[in-house]
Amino acid sequence: NLRVVTLDGPAGVGKTTLAKRVAQELSIAYLDTGAMFRIFGWKFGEAAPTMTEEELEAHIAQYTFSLSGFGFDSVLSVNGTPVGDEIRTEEVAALASSVAKLPVVRTALKRVQREISTNTSLVAEGRDMGTVVFPSAKYKFFLDATAEERGARRFKQLQELGQPADLELIISQIKERDKQDRTRTIAPLIPAEDAHIIDTTELDIDGVFTAIMQFFAD
Numbered sequence: 362n363l364r365v366v367t368l369d370g371p372a373g374v375g376k377t378t379l380a381k382r383v384a385q386e387l388s389i390a391y392l393d394t395g396a397m398f399r400i401f402g403w404k405f406g407e408a409a410p411t412m413t414e415e416e417l418e419a420h421i422a423q424y425t426f427s428l429s430g431f432g433f434d435s436v437l438s439v440n441g442t443p444v445g446d447e448i449r450t451e452e453v454a455a456l457a458s459s460v461a462k463l464p465v466v467r468t469a470l471k472r473v474q475r476e477i478s479t480n481t482s483l484v485a486e487g488r489d490m491g492t493v494v495f496p497s498a499k500y501k502f503f504l505d506a507t508a509e510e511r512g513a514r515r516f517k518q519l520q521e522l523g524q525p526a527d528l529e530l531i532i533s534q535i536k537e538r539d540k541q542d543r544t545r546t547i548a549p550l551i552p553a554e555d556a557h558i559i560d561t562t563e564l565d566i567d568g569v570f571t572a573i574m575q576f577f578a579d
């Protein structure tokens with residue numbers, strides 16, 4: 362009895378942390394769909410705007426994704442190699458967001474994401490999981506918070522890592538990516554009609570986790 366839980370929302374809202382925790386709690390796999398767009402952004406994002414659909418399809422066809430493990434130990438691999446930290450930069454995120462506007466890319470990844478879900482129950486994290494990829498999922502969540510709050514959280518994370526951080530710059534990058542994601546014509550970032558919307562501005566991770574898990578209490 363396979364099940365799909367969708368977790369969507371804007372950049373920096375805490376989706377990844379929560380999706381992993383929910384997957385762990387439910388003993389099912391965690392699927393990071395943003396990582397798929399990031400891989401494409403990283404591999405051919407710079408050239409993508411000038412490519413024909415055929416060229417894009419040829420690039421896309423070179424990558425095979427697979428998911429193994431569950432909860433915190435879920436591993437997404439591309440061509441057999443686990444996805445690493447090289448895609449976790451703001452530059453790659455911006456390239457991901459730009460390839461994410463291309464219909465050929467979205468269609469291809471939608472197919473891959475659905476295919477993966479036929480083999481395993483999972484928590485799917487992304488932007489359009491509840492609206493486009495898994496519209497009939499039983500459990501749908503949409504997390505939101507102001508750009509300022511998300512920027513402040515990211516700033517704190519970087520500070521804790523001892524990395525240089527500029528709060529104003531971070532907030533403006535978040536707003537820029539929000540704008541790209543919310544205003545694109547294909548699969549824009551919006552909550553599904555039947556999603557549970559959780560405003561996390563005033564909640565910490567535990568608070569959001571509790572709010573989500575309430576829906577699973579039998």
Ligand code: C5P
Pocket residue numbers: 372394395396398399454457458459461486487488489490538542
């Ligand atoms: O979630 P993450 O920040 O890794 O996603 C990177 C970018 O990939 C997003 O800004 C968005 O443009 C795109 N994306 C998407 N649909 C998804 C997941 C990510 O368009 N399901």
